[in-house]
Amino acid sequence: MINSSTNNKIITALSILAMLLTWHGLALLIGKEYILPTPAQTGLSLLLIMQSQDFWPAVLMTVGRGLLGFLISMGLGIILGMAAGFSRVINWLLRPWVTVMRSTPVMSVIILAIIWFESNLVPVVVAILMLFPIIYGNVVAGIRNINQEWLEMARMYKVKPRRIIAELYFPAILPYLLAGATTAMGIAWKVIIAAEILSQPTRAIGTDLMIAKFNFATAQVLAWTVVVIMISFVFESLLGAWENNLTNWRR
Amino acid sequence: MAFVLDKINKGFGGLEVIKDLSMQEEENRIVCILGPSGAGKTTLLNLMSGVMKADSGQISGFSGHSISYLFQETRLLPWKTVRENIDFVLKDKLPRHQREQTIERYLEMVELSPFASYYPARLSGGMKQRVSIARAFAYPADVLLMDEPFKGLDTQLKMSLIKSFIRLWTLDRRSVFFVTHDIQEAVLIGHLVYVLTDRPASIKGRIINPVPHEQRDDSNAPELQSIEQAIYQLVTL
Secondary structure (H helix, E strand, O other): OOOHHHHHHHHHHHHHHHHHHHHHHHHHHHOOOOOOOOHHHHHHHHHHHHHOOOHHHHHHHHHHHHHHHHHHHHHHHHHHHHHHHHOHHHHHHHHHHHHHHHHOOHHHHHHHHHHHOOOOOHHHHHHHHHHHHHHHHHHHHHHHOOOHHHHHHHHHOOOOHHHHHHHHHHHHHHHHHHHHHHHHHHHHHHHHHHHHHHHOOOOOHHHHHHHHHHOOOHHHHHHHHHHHHHHHHHHHHHHHHHHHHHOHHHO | OOEEEEEEEEEEOOEEEEEEEEEEEOOOOEEEEEOOOOOOHHHHHHHHHOOOOOOEEEEEOOOOOOEEEEOOOOOOOOOOOHHHHHHHHHOOOOOHHHHHHHHHHHHHHOOOHHHOOOOHHHOOHHHHHHHHHHHHHHOOOOEEEEEOOOOOOOHHHHHHHHHHHHHHHHHOOOEEEEEEOOHHHHHHHOOEEEEEOOOOEOEEEEEEOOOOHHHOOOOOOHHHHHHHHHHHHHHHO
């Protein structure tokens, strides 16, 4: 008998197979490698770039920038989000700033960051400006939606404020924070790559993508894209595992 | 007298909620305060606990005492186990080894020891309310304020929770102030029953129930029935 989890895996595998077949069919139909290489040509290209000595430094630098931007956004989002959740004044003070950050087009942010910052820093700054409002908004919502009855109970039993924050507020906003972190992580890699393509740091996946494009090496462009998708997938899984671990009380 | 409320008045905006309410009680009794919904019973408890201040009148006997609570909702934190939920209110009060003993003892009294490391999501409604009873008694308080903790539960569950509560109280006596709108609960639990008027609440009457708790299981007992009658007459007066 097949249980539903194995079943889902089979369906996923079939879906990926269909994706590769479609890609392969389209590539054969077009018949020009510089427009659309086949999956096999892309795989070969991936093996080649992985053997180059610049591959791992580029990957590590890109991942490092992404994580740095993500972690700073998390830190700022938690601290300022809690402050705004507790204080109406702080909430109204921060509101225009966050609104501006939320509505500025990514490309404007990148171009301005290129004018103002050193190229290595540009992707990090752009990631912070894009991710911080997401984390911040979720933390504020978490505090707003906290169950007042729990708070009343804790205060009536005279639990110390420091412990109310650590043992009541923090766990209560955790689901909101994790949802924000997952969304932010998904956006992070797209933003980082876009910023790298325009700011051209020495070691970066975005820079290599751009070089491949200039050389009409479309297989290489796709190979680097696969690398980014893999990075995104790895961090999404890590975050998912962490989330399961932290919210095991729900089951 | 240990607890005194003397001509208490309390209103919100223009609305009078409590008017010239007075009562005097000894320590270590279960005092039931019976009144219709919306009559200001919760406000009365808030005045006793000091969460709210009376507009006029004197309240003495409560301040300076440590107070614990039973609410209508269980108010357990879902990310803490049964043991951790009780520990949450004890941590600032007792040293660690004493907390462990206390928690074990009270969980045993409400027959939940095997569930100490369960999260609330895995317990039934009745079990959760027993945890919150254990939490209220485990907390080092002389006064216990109860705000309709059995409201909305089915009769059988209510009876078993009342039994747990009485057993715990008999082993570990506190001064209990228990508000309810349910005459049957008042008859089963209280040493004394105060009947409140409609809003604004004041005291309509005070009825003593001398029947020992272990003899209150049989609701057909003539003495209990006459007390229930007396309360009923006062309520409908």
